[in-house]
Amino acid sequence: MKKYLHIISILTVFLMMGFATQDFYSSMTKVDYVEGSKTLKFTTKLNTSHISDAIKINPNTAQFEAEVKKYVNNNIDVYINGAAKTLTFTGSQVKGETVWVYFESGGIGDVSTIRIKNTILLGTFPKQFNLVNIAYKGNQKTMNFQRGKEVNEVSF
Structure with a gap:
C-alpha cells in the first residue's frame, strides 16, 4: 500500500509541474x-508581454500604441445586421502586465445581429482564447474565439 501511495504522490507532483509550466493565453x-450616441464601445484587456511578442515592439516605446492600434484594426472585424462597421481606435494604456485597448464604432441604430471576427493573438499563440461580452439594451451575450473558431454571431 505504501508503494502505491508513493507512486501516486510522485505522479501528482509531475502532474502539478506540468500545470505550472503551462502559460495561459487569453x-x-x-x-x-x-x-x-448610438455607439458600440469596445474595451479589450490583453497581457502586455503577449501583445508585445505579437507586434514585436517593446511596450515602453513610443511606437507601441500605434502598433497596437494597427494590430487591433487588422484582427477584429465587426458586422452589425450583416453590414461591416469601421472601428475607431480611441486609445490604450499599459498598466504593468495588462494593456487596455479602447476602440468604438458609431452610427449604430437598432441591432438584430452582431458578428465578430476576432483573431487577436491566434496567429502567435495556438492555444489563445478570446472572450467577448456584449451589453446591448439590457441584454448580455458572450462570444468565444479560438483557433478554428475565429467568427461568432449573436442575435438580439
Missing part, C-alpha cells in the same frame, strides 16, 4: 452599446 473584450 484576451477579454467588453462591448457596451451607448444608446445616446
Whole structure:
C-alpha cells in the first residue's frame, strides 16, 4: 500500500509541474452599446508581454500604441445586421502586465445581429482564447474565439 501511495504522490507532483509550466493565453473584450450616441464601445484587456511578442515592439516605446492600434484594426472585424462597421481606435494604456485597448464604432441604430471576427493573438499563440461580452439594451451575450473558431454571431 505504501508503494502505491508513493507512486501516486510522485505522479501528482509531475502532474502539478506540468500545470505550472503551462502559460495561459487569453484576451477579454467588453462591448457596451451607448444608446445616446448610438455607439458600440469596445474595451479589450490583453497581457502586455503577449501583445508585445505579437507586434514585436517593446511596450515602453513610443511606437507601441500605434502598433497596437494597427494590430487591433487588422484582427477584429465587426458586422452589425450583416453590414461591416469601421472601428475607431480611441486609445490604450499599459498598466504593468495588462494593456487596455479602447476602440468604438458609431452610427449604430437598432441591432438584430452582431458578428465578430476576432483573431487577436491566434496567429502567435495556438492555444489563445478570446472572450467577448456584449451589453446591448439590457441584454448580455458572450462570444468565444479560438483557433478554428475565429467568427461568432449573436442575435438580439
